[in-house]
Amino acid sequence: MPTSRSGDGRTPAAAVSAVGLRKSYGDKTVLDGIDLRIPAGSVFALLGPNGAGKTTAVKILSTLITADGGQAQVAGHDLAADPQAVRAAIGVTGQFSAVDGLITGEENMLLMADLHHLSRSEGRRTAAELLERFDLLDAAKKPASTYSGGMKRRLDIAMTLVGGPRIIFLDEPTTGLDPRSRHTMWGIIRELVSDGVTVFLTTQYLEEADELADRIAVLNNGKIAAEGTADELKRLVPGGHVRLRFTDPAAYRSATSALREVTADDEALSLQIPSGGSQRELRTILDRLDSAGIEADELTVHTPDLDDVFFALTATTVPARNTRNTQPEETVR
Structure with a gap:
């Protein structure tokens, strides 16, 4: 995938950077000083078991909650000093659709246009363009409650794009989708990146991260257990x-x-x-x-795949018998 670079052509510009992010709830530490650097125009995938802190990281970086410690910049804006500028530059799609099922797909889009203070004509033009792009024109006048899961996900992302964000946080965007809808969503994500958008993706689908991500980080027990390209992570695990x-x-x-x-x-x-x-x-x-x-x-x-990497790096969260390829599949005699 293409990666945007800074003007000198050498160092990728960072769309998101974080140093030492910490977050606790009571006596439970959810994020324990994580560091992130995500180049502009790329897909970054954050993997981890349930409760690892993936959604918490997204909520902090999208200004929905505040960190207990650490520093972060999103789209060049300091998260703590200028959260409003961060919000203006990003879009967020959570695990659960923000679509209002009582109104039509088009009305959902126009509502988002109003929230972004677009003029009436500009809002209608933007809504029509995005509904067409996401293959929702035929269903635009129908209540969103009649949409399939895949259609609702597409509408959800279309709504996120109304404000023209350059950075999009997708928190488990294909959860609950059938394989065909999941592949459709992958195509949409690839299109976004080809347009220069940066995608921060959390997922439990290892195939999804392997297919889409330029870089992957595995989050476990509040810490980054490993980070790199899919191939780099696979080389960490024996068993080939x-x-x-x-x-x-x-x-x-x-x-x-x-x-x-x-x-x-x-x-x-x-x-x-x-x-x-x-x-x-x-x-x-x-x-x-x-x-x-x-x-x-x-x-x-x-060769070890991301399943092997995931189980090896998160071994403390699964029974020992499931830590598949922390050793070769069969003992070499």
Whole structure:
């Protein structure tokens, strides 16, 4: 995805930055001094289990609540010193739709236009453009209560865009949507970023973060457990391997002797070799097979995915038996 850069072409401009953000409720610390830096024109995903503090972070950065400590800037404005300027620059869509089901989709849009102090003509033009963009024109005159979950989500984001925000906070925007509606929402988010909008996304769908985010942070017990690109995070977790399957028992036995550090499954006639999945490692394995005159019938590569990363980094919040790939899937003998 494209990332906006500052005028010197070297350092990405920060749409959102935070240092040492803290928030507690009573004796429960929800955010324990987190740091964030989100380049303009990118998608940043904040992952974490329920109760990790994702929504609290969004509420602080969107001025809905105040932090107990730390500093933050959003769209170049200090969160504490100029919250009104922050509000003018952002849009927020929460886990639950802000759509009023008693009025039509068009009326919801016009209500938002009034809240942004747009003139009557400008409000109608903006509403019509956004309803068309989000494929809601045919339903514009119908009560929003008749909309499907996906339509309500699209209307919710369309309403968020009425004021032309350059930074949008999407707090679990696809919760409760079916797979088709979720993919539609992904397309909308990609379009927003292609227009230069910065998206701060919280989600529990690991596939969603993998598909959309330029950078991902995993929040656990109020702290950032890890941050980086999806590929960088995946490299944090062991467990990658190559699996070879044979139909000829003789070839299977020969391969077992020819290869090193294998885990053998005599019943399935398969071998598992620890590997990061790089081209060099694969070539080494294949060269050893070729040298011995052996051909595998099937070769598959497993590399850790975001599920593995998530379970490894949040292991204290799930039963130990579910911390899947903090070790390789099978013990190497």
